[in-house]
Amino acid sequence: MEKDADGFYSPAPAVAAGASSAPEAAPEASGSANPDNTDLIKSTFDVAVTLADQQADPNSPLFSVQTFEELGLHKDLLKGVYEMGFSKPSKIQERALPLLLRDPPQNMIGQSQSGTGKTAAFVLTMLSRVDFSLNKTQALCLAPSRELARQIMSVVVSMGKFTPIQTEYAIKDHLPRDATKVTAHIVVGTPGTMFNLIRSRTLDTSEVKVFVLDEADNMLDQDGLGEQTLKVKNALPKSRPLQIVLFSATFPDHVRAFASKFAPNANKIELKKNELSVEGIRQFYMDCKSAEHKYEILVSLYKLLTIGQSIIFCQHRSTADRISQRMVAEGHKVASLHGAKDGSERDAIIDNFREGREKVLITTNVVARGIDILQVNMVVNYDLPLMGERDNYGNKSDMRPDIETYIHRIGRTGRFGRKGISINFVHDKKTWEQMHEIEEALGKSITRIETDDLDTMEEQMKKHLK
Numbered sequence: 001m002e003k004d005a006d007g008f009y010s011p012a013p014a015v016a017a018g019a020s021s022a023p024e025a026a027p028e029a030s031g032s033a034n035p036d037n038t039d040l041i042k043s044t045f046d047v048a049v050t051l052a053d054q055q056a057d058p059n060s061p062l063f064s065v066q067t068f069e070e071l072g073l074h075k076d077l078l079k080g081v082y083e084m085g086f087s088k089p090s091k092i093q094e095r096a097l098p099l100l101l102r103d104p105p106q107n108m109i110g111q112s113q114s115g116t117g118k119t120a121a122f123v124l125t126m127l128s129r130v131d132f133s134l135n136k137t138q139a140l141c142l143a144p145s146r147e148l149a150r151q152i153m154s155v156v157v158s159m160g161k162f163t164p165i166q167t168e169y170a171i172k173d174h175l176p177r178d179a180t181k182v183t184a185h186i187v188v189g190t191p192g193t194m195f196n197l198i199r200s201r202t203l204d205t206s207e208v209k210v211f212v213l214d215e216a217d218n219m220l221d222q223d224g225l226g227e228q229t230l231k232v233k234n235a236l237p238k239s240r241p242l243q244i245v246l247f248s249a250t251f252p253d254h255v256r257a258f259a260s261k262f263a264p265n266a267n268k269i270e271l272k273k274n275e276l277s278v279e280g281i282r283q284f285y286m287d288c289k290s291a292e293h294k295y296e297i298l299v300s301l302y303k304l305l306t307i308g309q310s311i312i313f314c315q316h317r318s319t320a321d322r323i324s325q326r327m328v329a330e331g332h333k334v335a336s337l338h339g340a341k342d343g344s345e346r347d348a349i350i351d352n353f354r355e356g357r358e359k360v361l362i363t364t365n366v367v368a369r370g371i372d373i374l375q376v377n378m379v380v381n382y383d384l385p386l387m388g389e390r391d392n393y394g395n396k397s398d399m400r401p402d403i404e405t406y407i408h409r410i411g412r413t414g415r416f417g418r419k420g421i422s423i424n425f426v427h428d429k430k431t432w433e434q435m436h437e438i439e440e441a442l443g444k445s446i447t448r449i450e451t452d453d454l455d456t457m458e459e460q461m462k463k464h465l466k
């Protein structure tokens, strides 16, 4: 096998031609490891904009801005934006915000890669549309996990810092301030709990005018959260205009059609299929001898995992628990997080990780989406993400790679133009084929690293992350 220019072994299969020639996104200004670099404004990824009004020209300057001032945001919101260290809108903000803030409000289906600033786009929309003189709920935002709902809320609170915004959570084990009545302007939560608040009439939806789904493909997936999300939507008033805003880094074809029905006449921003993952994430794989060998390799990587911060993804909660307990027993410091833990414990674990008190987080798909921790420079797929396919009778058949989850998982690193590394563990023919399928679907090569050549790994990792 041949080594490539960086000293890595090339994977046996070739990848789609031209796939790796796309230019790199430039790193950003604030908080970056390299503050001299500017921001994602220089990112050259292309989006296709389709306006609901077919007569309008999507390339007109009306539908794109270079500065936050041009958006006509209230000065208190602008203050919030600048205080967060945002000097210019990112590509997706540049294209989405003029469309989102126009009157009369229009629906939006927005796609942009992980870590490119979608949150600020929909948070500014919610904050701009709230009438602060009315003490009623006017915007709802749903996300697939409590961790993501809490993170979105922190953006709402920071951006709205100079406004009189009132907020409330709709997440499990988190009672509203007034258990009988929620009147907060913006409510952020997960779909089941949001629906329970509405059904129990704790949350009055009569004045809701903005409805946001973050990770929308996941929120609409009929095998997952789709049913609950639909119940929330059906509980919203039909008598007043509702702006429906869907955002994600991925919209697989089977969800896209449903999304268009869910958010009719939406303006659309779409990515090309070969631009789904960001350029700053370098992908590797390690060929382990067996399932047990995966554990040994993970332990041998510990020093590299703790150079910055890292997230290790497992398919099952039991695996996350088992490997974290074993590593802790062997003297390593790692934390584990999954959906079987209760709310307050989950909050404490993610907060510890977010604040850098823990450097290695072993988890499941629960934090595969949306979580934004800039110091994470390494993601390990201890198990590749898999999903069951349904046959014609609706029975779940063989597991196949879950491309969307893979994109989201590796997207926990390489945020907003930063560099990151992802490593996939494969240990037999089947897992190797699954990884190859992912590689083909993304059109980006996944480079082999010898499991006994950690020095090369360390050297290259430091070089890439520099």
Ligand SMILES: Nc1ncnc2c1ncn2[C@@H]1O[C@H](COP(=O)(O)OP(=O)(O)OP(=O)(O)O)[C@@H](O)[C@H]1O
Residues within 6 Å of the ligand: 028, 029, 030, 039, 085, 086, 087, 088, 089, 090, 093, 112, 113, 114, 115, 116, 117, 118, 119, 120, 248, 249, 369, 370, 371, 372, 374, 411, 415, 416
């Ligand atoms: N205009 C901006 N200037 C500087 N930093 C920004 C700007 N917009 C967003 N960011 C930062 O970029 C990071 C990623 O943003 P965000 O979490 O919204 O990404 P995302 O597109 O929602 O990603 P994902 O698909 O993974 O959910 C955040 O830390 C955010 O603060």
